[in-house]
Amino acid sequence: MTQGTLNQQSQVTNEDSNTRGTSDCESRILDGFATRSVHAGYTPDDNRDSSSVPLYQSVAYGMETAERGDALAGGETAGFSYSRVANPTVAVLEQRLAALEGGSSAVAVGSGMAAVSYALLCAAEGGGRIISPTDLYGASVDAMETFFPQFGIHTDFVHDINDLAEVESTIGPDTRAIFAESVANPSTEITDLKPLADLAHRHGIPLIVDNTIPTPYLLRPIEFGADVVVHSTTKGITGHGNALGGVIIDAGHFDWANGRFPQFTANELVVSDERHGQWHSFASRFGKDAYIRRIRIKYVRTFGAVMAPFNAYLSLVGLETISQRVRQQTVSALAVAEHLRTLPHVTHVNYSGLADHPQHALAEQYLPHGVGQILSFTVDGDETNVYRILDHTKLFSYVPNIGDARSLIVNPSRITHREVPEVYRIAAGVSDNLIRLSIGLEDVADLNADLDQAIANAY
Structure with missing residues (x-):
């Protein structure tokens, strides 16, 4: 050897x-x-x-x-x-x-x-x-x-x-x-x-x-x-x-x-x-x-x-704080997902932790404490509206990462999934109108307010 x-x-x-x-x-x-x-x-x-x-x-x-x-x-x-x-x-x-x-x-x-x-x-x-x-x-x-x-x-x-x-x-x-x-x-x-x-x-x-x-x-x-x-x-x-x-x-x-x-x-x-x-x-x-x-x-x-x-x-x-971090991020992610569903111009929210999600039973079976800090949503209009949302956020960082203590935002079709063939992207719901969020440890009210003003300014 x-x-x-x-x-x-x-x-x-x-x-x-x-x-x-x-x-x-x-x-x-x-x-x-x-x-x-x-x-x-x-x-x-x-x-x-x-x-x-x-x-x-x-x-x-x-x-x-x-x-x-x-x-x-x-x-x-x-x-x-x-x-x-x-x-x-x-x-x-x-x-x-x-x-x-x-x-x-x-x-x-x-x-x-x-x-x-x-x-x-x-x-x-x-x-x-x-x-x-x-x-x-x-x-x-x-x-x-x-x-x-x-x-x-x-x-x-x-x-x-x-x-x-x-x-x-x-x-x-x-x-x-x-x-x-x-x-x-x-x-x-x-x-x-x-x-x-x-x-x-x-x-x-x-x-x-x-x-x-x-x-x-x-x-x-x-x-x-x-x-x-x-x-x-x-x-x-x-x-x-x-x-x-x-x-x-x-x-x-x-x-x-x-x-x-x-x-x-x-x-x-x-x-x-x-x-x-x-x-x-x-x-x-x-x-x-x-x-x-x-x-x-x-x-x-x-x-x-x-x-x-x-x-x-x-x-x-x-790792020493993973329990506390992920627990809070998961609670906040659910709150942000629920808030996004109330906003004009948001056409769909992807978050399997929502109570009426088709996979709710699987979430309860495998993830009884929540599905994590990641969610995504689509907006109406076209890709220029997505760009405006990204450019107008003040608290969310435009970063191709997830799981950070800071909240992050990105457009997957152009960044994290750019190399995926279009037929696979579309089948997975990764359209040009999709935005992904990674929820951090900031106050939920501040995160929601940031999304509110960014989406409003984009239209």
């Missing part, structure tokens, strides 16, 4: 409590979500008793002796040697997010799109196919529509991910994964996770879910059968618009050696000991952890979309 592989095969095991050496009593203390968001994955006495997670801004770490260096490189002992594969600050974030999502392990990466790309490529590499709706974040659609095919990986897009008959009709021998957003961006349509997961598992394929919008505070897809969860930690997890990042979280229960995924059962030098004639595949070496180990060892180590330690530190700081 190469030195860069390090010992992350043993380092990031992400126990459910995510604190190494935690007793059963201490694990019960960490049961609460808000408690885990502050404490999971970190032990002060392992870090000179620092109450806050230290920032380990170091590229490499002393291996102490030649014997220990060999054991580190071979994955036979726990520790760190090179930050392209593992960093102590990043490791705490990985363990904490795995704990919050109910996963067994996680790998943090440089951005949300790196998380989506690595998660899907790892499952489908070698010529596999992915099933996905088109009602997704624009860059995800673009990657699957135009870029992944350059690597021999193709996507079968379905009109409605909740139409199980349509989804099942696209499953073939080369299908390697079903991918969906738990709450779609920007329509806020909800994926019916449990039956979709059951369908995937009947065919021996995993369900991979982008859970960025609700965050694990509002929804944990693994509890409903998802096998892999991805996030853009840039958004609601970090919460302050100051640190790019992404994470891939493995539930740890999918069988990657079931015959559909030859990349997991082929022997590979990077996880073997050639000198002693001991050959392994990822499946034989790591069992149910084969997927997340391949993400770290093959994708992060080789492609190098590493999360910076400082970004991990900022994400950890943001």
